[in-house]
Amino acid sequence: MSAATVLSVAHARKAFGGLIAVNDVSFDVGAGELIGLIGPNGSGKTTMLNLISGALRPTSGEIRLAGTRISGLAPEKVARIGIARTFQLVRVLPSMTAIENVMAGAVFARNRLWGPPARDFAGGLLARVGLTGRESSPVADMTYIDQKRVELARALAADPRLLLLDEWLAGLNPSELLIGIDLIRDISREGRTIIMVEHVMDAIRTLCSRCVVMNSGVKIADGPAASVLADPDVIRAYLGDDDA
Amino acid sequence: MMSLRRDELAVAGSGIAAVGLLSLLPLFSDGFALSFGVNLMLYVAMCTAWALFSGPTRLVSLASAAFFGVGTYSVALGLDSLPFPVLIAIAALSSAALAGLVGAATLRLSGVYFVIFTLGLAELIRQVVAWSQSRFAHKMGLYVFTDFTERDLYWMLLALTTLVFGVGWLINRSRLGFALRIIGDDETVARHVGIATARAKIVLFMTSGAFIGVAGAIVAPRYAYIEPQAAFNPMISFLVVIMALLGGTRRLWGPLVGVIPFTIVMEFITARFPNHSSVVIGITFLAIVYLLPDGITGLIEGMRDRIRRRTAAGTGIEAPDAIEEKAA
Numbered sequence: 333m334s335a336a337t338v339l340s341v342a343h344a345r346k347a348f349g350g351l352i353a354v355n356d357v358s359f360d361v362g363a364g365e366l367i368g369l370i371g372p373n374g375s376g377k378t379t380m381l382n383l384i385s386g387a388l389r390p391t392s393g394e395i396r397l398a399g400t401r402i403s404g405l406a407p408e409k410v411a412r413i414g415i416a417r418t419f420q421l422v423r424v425l426p427s428m429t430a431i432e433n434v435m436a437g438a439v440f441a442r443n444r445l446w447g448p449p450a451r452d453f454a455g456g457l458l459a460r461v462g463l464t465g466r467e468s469s470p471v472a473d474m475t476y477i478d479q480k481r482v483e484l485a486r487a488l489a490a491d492p493r494l495l496l497l498d499e500w501l502a503g504l505n506p507s508e509l510l511i512g513i514d515l516i517r518d519i520s521r522e523g524r525t526i527i528m529v530e531h532v533m534d535a536i537r538t539l540c541s542r543c544v545v546m547n548s549g550v551k552i553a554d555g556p557a558a559s560v561l562a563d564p565d566v567i568r569a570y571l572g573d574d575d576a
Numbered sequence: 577m578m579s580l581r582r583d584e585l586a587v588a589g590s591g592i593a594a595v596g597l598l599s600l601l602p603l604f605s606d607g608f609a610l611s612f613g614v615n616l617m618l619y620v621a622m623c624t625a626w627a628l629f630s631g632p633t634r635l636v637s638l639a640s641a642a643f644f645g646v647g648t649y650s651v652a653l654g655l656d657s658l659p660f661p662v663l664i665a666i667a668a669l670s671s672a673a674l675a676g677l678v679g680a681a682t683l684r685l686s687g688v689y690f691v692i693f694t695l696g697l698a699e700l701i702r703q704v705v706a707w708s709q710s711r712f713a714h715k716m717g718l719y720v721f722t723d724f725t726e727r728d729l730y731w732m733l734l735a736l737t738t739l740v741f742g743v744g745w746l747i748n749r750s751r752l753g754f755a756l757r758i759i760g761d762d763e764t765v766a767r768h769v770g771i772a773t774a775r776a777k778i779v780l781f782m783t784s785g786a787f788i789g790v791a792g793a794i795v796a797p798r799y800a801y802i803e804p805q806a807a808f809n810p811m812i813s814f815l816v817v818i819m820a821l822l823g824g825t826r827r828l829w830g831p832l833v834g835v836i837p838f839t840i841v842m843e844f845i846t847a848r849f850p851n852h853s854s855v856v857i858g859i860t861f862l863a864i865v866y867l868l869p870d871g872i873t874g875l876i877e878g879m880r881d882r883i884r885r886r887t888a889a890g891t892g893i894e895a896p897d898a899i900e901e902k903a904a
Contacts, residue, residue: 385768386767386768387764387768406767406772407767407768408766408767408768408770408771408772408773411767411768411769411770412770416768416769417768419764419765423762423764423765425757425758425761425762425765426761426762427757427760427761428757428761435754436754436758436765436766436769437769439751439754439755439769440751440755440769440770440771441769441770442770446751486769490769490770
């Protein structure tokens, strides 16, 4: 493992009873990389993300963040070590305002800010995701894309060493999609290390330098996005009998 | 963070003034009004303490009777050997310890399972106390004779209520208070932003339980003779829940708004129709669930928001947002 490796997944396996959702998957993520984790529905991508964020414990295998073992730790511990995430179905804190939602990310994880500094920091991030002036809007009244922006700002507020985006672009209309892609590109250019689970292939092609492809719980390809997407095995996984 | 905003100073000032005024009550009355005041203060303290935990976490605890009884028995058992303030401290510590045990045991329980567990716990302790009294002490209850007058009890309860409000206010301003609001909204998110949710909930449950235990300890002298059936009466738990929900638990002062009308109505009902009080409690509970899910304070705030939104729409304040969204 080189010094620039942020995340290292070694032989991760997760079984739900007889169903093996993630089967002996290994990959590394280098500092500043933006990796696409792709695969057909039910291939184990979100389970893999849940293993990394601590939402699930791996049945076996080891996951390390910058050398620290995180597999088996509770999600709050993983968050404090430096992983932040968004959720497949957007999860905002419905009783709070936009800025309070973002502050939630800044107070308890790596950035242990509190009071006015936390508020200022959160305000800056809201502006960063395009929500200037919406600080005190109740998040429950916001549109879907704005809630997704708030969720992204909350994840960034933790200043994570690794950011996990679980289908963050799903459900956006074509013009929102372009905004979303630009936003992720900007965040990546700032040097943030990102893993994105995504079905929107255009976004993967545009954004990701590298892709890890899963199918039926197994890693079937890992490499530069363009060559991986042209791989016959990958095409078969998406278009062949598995996903017909 | 310890600097106070102007509105906070105003609230603190009026709070101190209110406590000052309320402390004068025993000087004007030592009959019905004072006894009513003791009842009121007792439930304001207990409901506010209950809502410290159950408000933000939305976990309904029916263990109030257990903490209350532990407090009462701390006084009854130690009165001959220890000074009263020490007994109060023991009541606080043993109630907090009990709450800690319950919290640790119920970490994985959520919603209705937590409710049933806490109800069962209060009953269990009542049975154990009753059994050990008849088995080892060969009697049903304990005598509590003190020199305290109704006045003293009132002042002590007022001090306790003030303390509960003070601590509640400090918690709301703290990271712990913010953590609990996040937990109440979405526990999964809470854990993923780095909150040790179990520890936060246990700390708060212990604080809440300790206050209810102290309330039980303070009113113990009022009973003179203490039996498990009275000290661990499940009705205490139900009344605390109903009054707190009637007021609303989203604000620190919410339960207070529920305790006052409910205590007045109950006083009237028990005087006129002594056999129908449980009917009233039942009907009130149904009315809260169906008509006032967020309590009186929730209703008031909802109306205020609606009016504010209507005024905002009327003046076109929302228009720039709409334009911005289209442009985006």
